[in-house]
Amino acid sequence: MKKIAFFACLALVAMSSLGQQALGQRPRVKSPVVNDDGTVTFNFYDPTAQQVSVTGDFEEIRWQNLPMTKQENGVWTVTTKPLNPELYSYSLSVDGQRFIDPSNSYVNRDISTLSNIFIVTKSADDKGHLYQVNDVPHGTLARVWYDSPTLGQQRRMTVYLPAAYDGKKRFPVMYLLHGHGGDETAWGDLGRASQIMDNLIAEGKAVPMIVVMPNGNPTCNAAPGWWHEGMYTPDGNAFNQRGAKASMEESFMDIVKFVDSHYKTIRKRSARAVTGLSMGGGHTFGISRLYPETFDYYGLQSAAARMRRDDPKVEEQMARLFNSKPKLFWIAIGKEDFLMQGNTDLRNYLDSHNYPYEYYENDGGHIWRNWRIYLSLFAQKIFKD
Amino acid sequence: MKKIAFFACLALVAMSSLGQQALGQRPRVKSPVVNDDGTVTFNFYDPTAQQVSVTGDFEEIRWQNLPMTKQENGVWTVTTKPLNPELYSYSLSVDGQRFIDPSNSYVNRDISTLSNIFIVTKSADDKGHLYQVNDVPHGTLARVWYDSPTLGQQRRMTVYLPAAYDGKKRFPVMYLLHGHGGDETAWGDLGRASQIMDNLIAEGKAVPMIVVMPNGNPTCNAAPGWWHEGMYTPDGNAFNQRGAKASMEESFMDIVKFVDSHYKTIRKRSARAVTGLSMGGGHTFGISRLYPETFDYYGLQSAAARMRRDDPKVEEQMARLFNSKPKLFWIAIGKEDFLMQGNTDLRNYLDSHNYPYEYYENDGGHIWRNWRIYLSLFAQKIFKD
Numbered sequence: 001m002k003k004i005a006f007f008a009c010l011a012l013v014a015m016s017s018l019g020q021q022a023l024g025q026r027p028r029v030k031s032p033v034v035n036d037d038g039t040v041t042f043n044f045y046d047p048t049a050q051q052v053s054v055t056g057d058f059e060e061i062r063w064q065n066l067p068m069t070k071q072e073n074g075v076w077t078v079t080t081k082p083l084n085p086e087l088y089s090y091s092l093s094v095d096g097q098r099f100i101d102p103s104n105s106y107v108n109r110d111i112s113t114l115s116n117i118f119i120v121t122k123s124a125d126d127k128g129h130l131y132q133v134n135d136v137p138h139g140t141l142a143r144v145w146y147d148s149p150t151l152g153q154q155r156r157m158t159v160y161l162p163a164a165y166d167g168k169k170r171f172p173v174m175y176l177l178h179g180h181g182g183d184e185t186a187w188g189d190l191g192r193a194s195q196i197m198d199n200l201i202a203e204g205k206a207v208p209m210i211v212v213m214p215n216g217n218p219t220c221n222a223a224p225g226w227w228h229e230g231m232y233t234p235d236g237n238a239f240n241q242r243g244a245k246a247s248m249e250e251s252f253m254d255i256v257k258f259v260d261s262h263y264k265t266i267r268k269r270s271a272r273a274v275t276g277l278s279m280g281g282g283h284t285f286g287i288s289r290l291y292p293e294t295f296d297y298y299g300l301q302s303a304a305a306r307m308r309r310d311d312p313k314v315e316e317q318m319a320r321l322f323n324s325k326p327k328l329f330w331i332a333i334g335k336e337d338f339l340m341q342g343n344t345d346l347r348n349y350l351d352s353h354n355y356p357y358e359y360y361e362n363d364g365g366h367i368w369r370n371w372r373i374y375l376s377l378f379a380q381k382i383f384k385d
Numbered sequence: 386m387k388k389i390a391f392f393a394c395l396a397l398v399a400m401s402s403l404g405q406q407a408l409g410q411r412p413r414v415k416s417p418v419v420n421d422d423g424t425v426t427f428n429f430y431d432p433t434a435q436q437v438s439v440t441g442d443f444e445e446i447r448w449q450n451l452p453m454t455k456q457e458n459g460v461w462t463v464t465t466k467p468l469n470p471e472l473y474s475y476s477l478s479v480d481g482q483r484f485i486d487p488s489n490s491y492v493n494r495d496i497s498t499l500s501n502i503f504i505v506t507k508s509a510d511d512k513g514h515l516y517q518v519n520d521v522p523h524g525t526l527a528r529v530w531y532d533s534p535t536l537g538q539q540r541r542m543t544v545y546l547p548a549a550y551d552g553k554k555r556f557p558v559m560y561l562l563h564g565h566g567g568d569e570t571a572w573g574d575l576g577r578a579s580q581i582m583d584n585l586i587a588e589g590k591a592v593p594m595i596v597v598m599p600n601g602n603p604t605c606n607a608a609p610g611w612w613h614e615g616m617y618t619p620d621g622n623a624f625n626q627r628g629a630k631a632s633m634e635e636s637f638m639d640i641v642k643f644v645d646s647h648y649k650t651i652r653k654r655s656a657r658a659v660t661g662l663s664m665g666g667g668h669t670f671g672i673s674r675l676y677p678e679t680f681d682y683y684g685l686q687s688a689a690a691r692m693r694r695d696d697p698k699v700e701e702q703m704a705r706l707f708n709s710k711p712k713l714f715w716i717a718i719g720k721e722d723f724l725m726q727g728n729t730d731l732r733n734y735l736d737s738h739n740y741p742y743e744y745y746e747n748d749g750g751h752i753w754r755n756w757r758i759y760l761s762l763f764a765q766k767i768f769k770d
Contacts, residue, residue, distance in 0.1 A: 030618065095434070097430070097487070099485070103618070105499055114485070224490070225518070230517060233490070
């Protein structure tokens with residue numbers, strides 16, 4: 001008992017060092033609470049607020065406000081309708097201002113905005129289960145600095161090594177590219193890449209593989225706060241490519257060379273895949289044309305990929321790409337995606353040349369919810385033959 | 386120009402997917418702004434709030450409220466006095482409720498509470514510079530799962546590999562242990578361990594070394610959200626040791642064995658150090674007595690280490706430890722630390738037996754600000770002879 005009291009005291013000190021000392025008689029608030037029936041209850045204590053609501057990406061509201069009701073104890077509360085299995089993002093609106101839910105320490109950063117997250121799951125074969133951490137063998141996740149001679153920089157990437165990686169056996173590699181505004185942390189955080197890969201591999205749905213998530217912004221070395229630009233506030237302009245020595249596509253073999261020389265990879269075309277979302281889908285398209293002998297699987301997710309029929313160089317590259325008979329050229333996009341037209345143009349071009357590809361279309365738009373699905377599907381399609 | 390417009394459009398879509406679409410005419414707010422004179426300006430937009438203040442760990446207020454003033458455009462603002470170089474934590478109080486600053490996406494989690502952070506630095510030899518990311522070679526940081534037969538678990542640790550790590554050369558290892566309420570992410574996030582090590586190594590002040598930051602809670606496999614308990618809200622009770630198969634100290638050689646078999650380590654006593662804060666200082670003390678032949682350097686930081694003179698086994702262990710002549714037994718604590726008495730007792734015991742140790746005392750209490758200093762000092766003392 002003495003030991004417990006001693007550590008309880010330590011915990012109190014730790015909490016007061018956070019400035020939480022003057023909480024007074026406020027009720028203990030838990031938020032969010034994912035209920036057994038799939039509804040989710042949000043709670044927030046603020047006796048003086050006039051209007052509090054939740055906004056999030058769940059079906060019921062789709063980023064509209066879901067008003068919360070104040071109870072006598074000063075706690076605002078609301079319970080959603082039953083939600084489909086998914087990883088959800090939300091924030092609170094308190095008298096018109098957007099805040100993170102102070103009771104939920106689980107957050108994702110998208111560009112410079114934090115949002116809270118939670119997961120709803122109902123069964124072992126739904127998306128929530130696929131995105132959560134289950135009691136399965138876990139791969140390791142490393143933030144690795146590599147040398148890019150082409151860009152003249154040390155640069156940071158994220159590397160997922162499957163649980164079976166032991167430094168002896170060799171594994172295939174999926175290169176997984178983020179979109180505009182993202183960085184080498186995006187697929188791991190917003191994309192739940194390590195959870196998805198852990199779970200798919202544990203279930204035998206994907207083969208154990210290395211996943212490499214580089215930073216696709218050639219004018220940044222690393223994610224905000226992780227290079228010498230310091231703790232700046234990233235916005236769209238922080239990620240433009242003006243002044244870059246080379247494009248992401250042109251510098252891409254620096255990454256492949258580093259990975260092949262530092263990890264136990266299977267160093268052949270049939271053991272290399274590349275896929276990316278949005279800008280990263282555009283990078284994937286560019287990489288497919290520049291290095292058709294290097295990769296055997298391509299996945300364009302909501303890709304910023306435009307087929308320029310007026311550019312004879314591109315036509316030539318496309319001919320070379322498809323002559324090399326890649327095992328998979330996969331295009332995935334949501335019906336509401338604002339990049340649909342460019343993808344339709346690309347598909348029309350491929351059709352007109354009888355270039356074989358696979359196409360996957362689902363609901364929704366240019367959102368992480370879709371990219372997690374696309375990663376899950378693509379990972380199950382590769383390295384199996 | 387077309388490409389820029391295209392990506393600007395992508396950025397807008399990405400931002401609206403975060404639910405930021407309805408911002409209306411609100412002014413652009415930047416916060417915090419670290420000014421050239423070392424003052425820091427906080428800004429927060431909320432035209433309807435009645436009272437807004439900043440609370441943080443800077444000298445001027447020490448977690449008291451620093452009131453902000455509302456300007457005509459609805460932006461509340463305040464500028465601090467000049468701050469000493471340091472990494473600071475803060476949050477906002479809006480009409481009595483604690484919130485994260487919505488303009489600052491840089492946060493640290495301590496147990497279950499998020500706080501914003503910023504860094505003040507004035508010159509290349511101050512603490513702010515030591516804690517920030519500079520343009521120096523960077524080590525890699527990995528979240529690694531290892532097997533602990535003693536605890537019967539797969540468990541997660543953080544491993545820092547110095548920039549010079551190339552898979553060929555061997556390096557010494559510092560084991561760096563967190564306190565109660567912490568986990569394998571604490572030293573990297575709150576402790577700025579990778580920045581401190583990158584900078585000390587780049588400046589030639591510390592020798593290149595591997596730093597291993599395990600999870601010291603034997604009833605948790607990993608940090609909250611990273612094991613199958615899901616996204617629970619951690620509190621003091623989440624970290625108690627009831628029901629554990631063994632203590633952290635008893636299971637510690639599982640970690641050393643894993644590290645020595647998976648990394649290019651120098652596998653001898655003179656190339657192993659162990660140090661920890663608070664509970665981790667207690668672990669360090671326990672480890673020093675259990676495995677005196679394994680480590681040559683010990684650092685007790687604000688240690689929860691009590692010398693039990695009434696326990697003959699401990700006396701025996703202490704004799705064995707100091708007979709083995711460790712190169713360093715270092716005790717560091719702040720004048721205001723609530724664990725001072727236990728540390729004084731321990732020093733009295735060591736003095737009474739003529740056991741040699743080094744002692745470092747500074748201002749302040751049981752806080753991360755001190756632990757970052759202790760890490761910086763300890764890292765410069767080890768593996769040099």
